[in-house]
């Protein structure tokens with residue numbers, strides 16, 4: 001589980017369908033691949049299924065049919081516990097909500113993936129140690145690591161929490177970073193700086209990045225940009 005098969009394709013989706021109810025389909029994706037190190041911008045109208053797709057990739061949701069492979073590992077062949085372990089080892093997620101453990105100090109939040117995955121812990125150790133790497137990432141993402149380290153996550157502003165979530169996603173060099181509207185609480189200048197830093201850290205660690213936003217103006221900052229409607233042939237909305 002800790003060392004995935006060697007492959008350049010980080011994410012591969014084939015003939016995937018998903019619906020929240022038996023007689024509706026939110027996503028129907030014939031094919032979608034992400035290569036190692038690629039930085040992808042995925043846009044789409046509100047309600048088009050972007051968060052649903054990230055939920056499927058991260059294993060929070062299960063496809064109705066089709067294949068979803070991460071780093072060559074077919075997700076549908078794993079038990080729920082194996083899927084959790086795989087996700088902890090190989091995915092970093094920056095989601096809009098339910099991101100940080102609010103009562104845990106910032107430093108503990110950032111190092112959390114190393115508690116759940118020996119692979120992430122090993123990678124962080126190799127980068128100088130969990131604490132040093134957590135502090136470095138916090139500083140890189142524009143926070144005063146010393147000032148925020150022991151604060152409860154809930155005491156930070158939403159914009160600061162998004163930076164902490166990014167540091168947590170990046171620690172231990174997971175192969176794929178999923179970001180769902182991670183800059184929604186930032187002003188335009190901070191947003192562009194955050195995206196630049198996130199991309200630089202992904203490049204440094206070799207991670208692929210799938211960055212989801214409804215703000216198409218950000219597209220030019222990425223290697224590849226696509227609208228969900230280009231790969232999703234299902235109707236955008238659930239029937240009422």
Ligand SMILES: Nc1ncnc2c1ncn2[C@@H]1O[C@H](COP(=O)(O)OP(=O)(O)OP(=O)(O)O)[C@@H](O)[C@H]1O
Pocket residue numbers: 020026044045046047048049050051052053214236237238
């Ligand atoms: N838990 C759920 N149960 C039933 N339907 C849901 C659920 N979550 C989302 N949906 C529906 O699935 C469709 C896709 O929603 P989703 O949240 O993936 O869109 P989105 O593109 O991420 O939207 P936004 O940009 O507003 O966050 C919508 O029609 C939504 O109403």
